[in-house]
Amino acid sequence: MRGSSPIAPRATDRNPLSGAQFTRLTNFEGAKSNPAISPDGKFAAFLSDRSGAFDIWLIQANGNSLANLTQGRIGDARAPLRAVGFSGDGSEVWSAGIEGRRLKLWPLMGGAPRNFLDESAAEVAWSPDGTRLVYHTWQAGDPTFVADHNGANQRLILQNEPGLHNHYQVWSKDGGSIYFVRGRPATREMDLWRITPDGGEPEQLTHLNADIAYATPINERTILFVAHDKDGAGPWLWAFDRETQTSGRVSSGLEQYTALAATADGRRLAASVVNPRINLWSVPITSHVVEEQDVEAFQLPTARSQAPRFGGGSLFYLSSRDGADGLWSYRDGKALEVWKGSDGALESPAAVSADGRDVAFPLRRNGKQQMHVMTADGTGLRPLPSDVDLRGTASWSPDGKWIVVAGSDRSGLGLFKLPVDGGSPVRIATGPFLDPVWSPRGDLIVYCGPQVFTLTPLLAVRPDGTPATLPDIKVQRQGERARFLPDGTGLVYMVGNTMAEQDFWLLDLSTMRSRRLTRLSSSAVMRTFDVTRDGGRIVFDRLIENSDILLIDLATSQAPP
Template structure:
């Protein structure tokens, strides 16, 4: 019995893949993967438990089992032929390999290694590469890749980088509880925790290697320590670059380094290799961002990601190393991350597609300005890096899940025992909104996220992600009868109104390009949203029935939230590094004294407490617990 059958969900041919996985597991281990002392316990195990890993089988076979037995059908093999192909490939594993699986690539091609992280483990990938003047857009520069697992940690790994000589990999992992920076020499199976709970994470690159691989740089942390260099296998860290410096990348000859501080506009600097003689080559205005700078292979350009980070509208640009006017290379308008030059004209990176699915692995021909998705299947890629000679890659691959939890508001900090999971029939659920007896949330059946409504034990998809992926939480009216969602059409994100059952869809305030989550007024007559009307960014009141939008503020803003009593609107101001100030205005735009609170970027981290003049907010760093503050008007 499959997990969807046990949950009384619809079945398709992918249920047979699950059954094949059960048979394969039993053939290899002599026991079934899901067991219980009663039928009820067995059903619970099928729905909720992961199949135990098998001792004495290769990592490649374990990966096949894990994929076949995935709870979510979209994460399984989509066809039995794909499973059979992987089984045949597993028979060609290099003899004598321990801990990792490696597949022999065609002998007529040079070999390079691709190291990666798979959600809970780093994966090593070997691939063949033919040196060529250019790759055609119809070709995949990684067509002959072969995969091997690099780690087998419990938990997650992400944000991986590889040394120029391909000998070392550094990554972030929660193996020891806190998320730390780890390093390992390839093939050694020896992993060193460099930070041991001393540094929280940043939302861009946390670490990378100096040119000779002997040291690892650790990014500066807003409100915490500055950038440091630490010996690659552990030791005493030393200061490097300016106090706020992030994301260091050295030139191909190692003579210069590019970086940006977490200051307004994320200015790009180039300095000598030791950090001296820094010179600014580019900056943006407040609330705009430059991330992931890297050098071109010939040392003539700096590639970087630039745009409105809080709206996840970023693209790849380049600028001469001497400075000047940047040139835009892509038009994703999405959450583009982790640039990695593969050769003189090929740049690898990760980004969602136009439907919101992914992120996937992409290649950019920097001369033709042509992009192509080069990953296949449903594996989500979260970072990529390339060695200096272009023969070694490290990627992080994830199979993310999301569940909803409830935390009571008490007169004391809530304990773990107070936190309860919200049982839903959806495998993945996030961005919840309660109104009346209904719970609205985002979920996906594969591809982009759609909107779901859960009521009386039934979950209904009221907006399909296939019709337009949702990137922001829904805005639900206080009476629960109407929902506003943000849809991207022809490259522009606008508000759209629909009924609580998914009908009567119509656009709202089409002159405003909306950049983040919106919020209803208590009387249901207005929706407040952050966006741009062509005259600059700000907050706008958009009438629900008729009339023109009214500007409330000017300047960078995101995620407005209207108080239940109608007296106050709070929102996030200009974002610097990964945080922005929590600001307050009256519904007519009159500013109020702000409480001096900073919140994390890219999502809502504050909600009003029903029936009280209080707001709950998440502090900007993981170790800081949620707090409340009162407001008065």
């Protein structure tokens, strides 16, 4: 994890998982994720595609009485944050709200669901005594409210500036605080905070600057969460100790934890454990809409591959030997590791020059992300001197003289052109922007604008900083969602309601009209893609989470009396 706070494996006598009993709750094929557990620990709910679409499933803690609660009535039940949870008294299960779909309450014993809270409510959590609840909406700044247990008498207690987010709200065990995760999730810059139910000034608890999620208090001293480590490996289970103000990894081994929830007394946890598989696939660009059967595996000699980028006659992609992603190149049937993840993990695709001779990527040095350039064979690594702290991906100018990046300097967030041969950065736009892509024609830079909930608009600027106009196109925040055709005549972009409902579209830059390229049906998560040099195919990554739901019963000595 990035940041200044201490973070290291916890000593065994302070590890809340010491002596815990782990029980695999699910024993069937398919994806299982986003578990929740009832306040009394007798039921668990989770998402699964066991019946085809992703529904919310309910199961007793002893493994009996598996039932499909939603039965396709809300379509794909997945959501970008907590997708499911229990009401304060455990009699109902809630399904998350997203744009175009209301947050709903579902009776535990079956029956018709009902809409709950306002139309933009995203996720909700009840206080330990069941008398109050906290929720936030998916509107800009994630407005956060406290209300009575039935949703009445809402009171706004927190709202951020657009682009800054409040997620995973949960009450402390005494009901005196609300913990939440705050920051910029698209760039994995999140930390644990707390605020009183009456509002006021929030208090930052960690300074890790990592992709913290699923904050889960188990007692007044310990808050568990999931996150990747500083090298990009994981995600693992971690704990924040309020007495020592330190965080450390508490899970062991190679199992990856993606979500977590706890009972009212904190003695029992429900967690999703995954063994993910991510590889590259391709689909043709044609005059008609292509379907799932047209998708082909893109064969590579490495077991894991993601974040493709073409340059010259080579494909560059991310892969790992030890959990931290490094950079590989592939040409003429041979793969070469050109940057080892153990020397500095890469969290986003490398930028590749048009001729394929040079690559650029950010590495964390002296507390900030600094751009580095090296030749495509892995030699000649050098930093580009700059006071810009980078965010997201970068892109070369067609002539190889500049690299456009998103980041911040002393004047704040924006887009910058970094001169490859040295010199001062040139600011071309100001705002919380990400992932600029430079047109092969050199006349246009497309980037992601301010994020609202999980969506961000595609915006454009000329290389001299003059704003340019694009149609209204919104893409998912995580991943790199836009690439130009090699001749610069069109922009391919990826859109969908969730990370796993993505399809490709093509914007004709002369007419500013879009047409659909694909109608895909896989449930795999898609994040990043590129277009082959001949413009004939899209190569993209797909993540399949081979997952299970675990129950973790904490030892009596680790749980509160």
